[in-house]
Amino acid sequence: MSTRQHGELPLADYDHLSVGSLEHRIRGLSAEELQELLGYEREHADRTPVVELFTARLDQLKSGSAPSPGGGDFRPEQPGPPSGGPRVTPETSAEPIHPPPHGTPPTGPGKPKGDRP
Template sequence: MTHHEELPLEGYDQMTVGTIRDAIRSLDEEQLQKLLEHEHSHADRPLVKEIMTNRMVELSAGAEPTEGEPPSVSPSAQPRGKQKVGPETTAEPIIPPAHGVPTGHRPRQGPRR
């Protein structure tokens, strides 16, 4: 397979393992096999291959693909957890204590001789 648009999941190569786990539930055996072959010849991620193989077993045992469109990831989509940084999201500045011994806390001294 040479063209990514032939894959049953749009944006597959940018998907995280968790997204793939959810997305493949809507695929049938033929579509899942196509993705598994793509995974073997490209990223070859062991966990993704295991998830897909387990789903293939479920489908062959009688499980049905879930209804609805599978999630997709557009290449321009911002990764989950990333937020814009600006004055409203900036943390309060940390002012470190002055160097030396803090006032009122002197080291214990032994008896003078």
């Protein structure tokens, strides 16, 4: 049984998608498209969690579930846009700390106990 090549698959960049991302993206696929992906998966990576996911979704479609719109752009593996708080600039950053160089004698009142009167 020969399935489609990578560039002809119903999901773009299929080989680079995680199981979590696939779970959301397959919701909009028909049973035929899902069967194509299942065949491709079995011929190439044959990842058990992905095969189980596809099989369970095929069972749902056979039981009367319909493909749902949306979910194709959901990518949990990519972070969302930054929240946008204030940016740190040289004017708003903390003052630099300059520790004394090594070998500099302390200038405080501390003395060894033997030198105390």
